[in-house]
Amino acid sequence: MNRRYNKLLxxxxxxxxxxxxxxxxxxxxxxxxxxxxxxxxxEAVLDYHDIEEFPVSTVPGHKGRFIFGYVNQVPVVIMQxxxxxxxxxxxxxVVLPIRLMKLMGAEVLFLTNAAGGTNYDFKPGxxxxxxxxxxxxxxxxxxxxxxxxxxxxxxxMSEIYDKNLRNIIKDVAASLNISLKEGxxxxxxxxxxxxxxxxxxxxxxxxxxxxxxxxxxxxAAKHMGMKICGISCISNLAAGMSDQPLSHEEVQETADKVxxxxxxxxxxxITEIGKTLED
Numbered sequence: 001m002n003r004r005y006n007k008l009l010x011x012x013x014x015x016x017x018x019x020x021x022x023x024x025x026x027x028x029x030x031x032x033x034x035x036x037x038x039x040x041x042x043e044a045v046l047d048y049h050d051i052e053e054f055p056v057s058t059v060p061g062h063k064g065r066f067i068f069g070y071v072n073q074v075p076v077v078i079m080q081x082x083x084x085x086x087x088x089x090x091x092x093x094v095v096l097p098i099r100l101m102k103l104m105g106a107e108v109l110f111l112t113n114a115a116g117g118t119n120y121d122f123k124p125g126x127x128x129x130x131x132x133x134x135x136x137x138x139x140x141x142x143x144x145x146x147x148x149x150x151x152x153x154x155x156x157m158s159e160i161y162d163k164n165l166r167n168i169i170k171d172v173a174a175s176l177n178i179s180l181k182e183g184x185x186x187x188x189x190x191x192x193x194x195x196x197x198x199x200x201x202x203x204x205x206x207x208x209x210x211x212x213x214x215x216x217x218x219x220a221a222k223h224m225g226m227k228i229c230g231i232s233c234i235s236n237l238a239a240g241m242s243d244q245p246l247s248h249e250e251v252q253e254t255a256d257k258v259x260x261x262x263x264x265x266x267x268x269x270i271t272e273i274g275k276t277l278e279d
Contacts, residue, residue: 023077026106030113032255037067074274095220111230135215183208187215
């Protein structure tokens with residue numbers, strides 16, 4: 001049996017021994033949303049350290065645990081702290097949590113992140129609904145022997161971000177009077193921020209926002225047949241677009257500032273998405 005799949009099954013066995021909960025929606029929290037999980041109806045918590053061979057997030061502000069509970073009656077599992085490629089983990093470990101949440105029972109993956117805006121029409125604090133992505137600059141999570149138990153060798157990526165889910169989120173944003181942009185997300189490896197020349201390249205390629213996560217997670221989820229949606233919080237203008245040097249503190253400050261609106265948008269979106277899963 002595939003070595004990576006064996007490791008995934010060991011993590012799943014560890015989860016089953018500790019948690020009796022089956023989620024329908026998996027939510028990955030980006031910067032500024034770290035405390036969102038504490039605001040839901042919590043049923044159980046599982047620290048990453050308590051899962052055998054599980055990668056542990058090392059980024060400040062990422063608590064490193066799964067939270068299980070309900071968002072307005074919708075059963076969810078929340079990643080309170082994701083694992084990044086730049087932390088030194090293999091790409092297999094980076095997407096291991098996504099694969100594990102699918103085995104837990106999650107049908108929908110809701111990705112969030114803080115990203116740099118490469119589109120001059122964006123400003124810090126904007127929300128961007130991800131309609132497509134560019135992942136050509138990071139290693140594919142599907143590299144190596146295919147895990148046939150999870151999906152096919154050559155999965156289609158013509159619609160990674162589910163159109164129906166995007167429409168639900170747009171309707172929710174309109175009902176809440178929350179401005180919502182829409183665009184393409186590009187993942188680079190990090191941890192360094194991009195140079196102005198690299199940002200011009202990203203813009204030329206069609207990217208509206210750039211970050212260091214998300215796209216690889218979406219590929220792994222799509223491979224497994226999950227429905228995917230994602231929202232970026234535009235935390236800053238990317239390098240060369242303003243006179244201000246980039247810093248993680250700026251990213252965190254902007255994300256924290258708009259977090260209440262972001263949380264409202266996520267809560268109502270999950271509520272509406274949950275209704276579609278009942279059909």
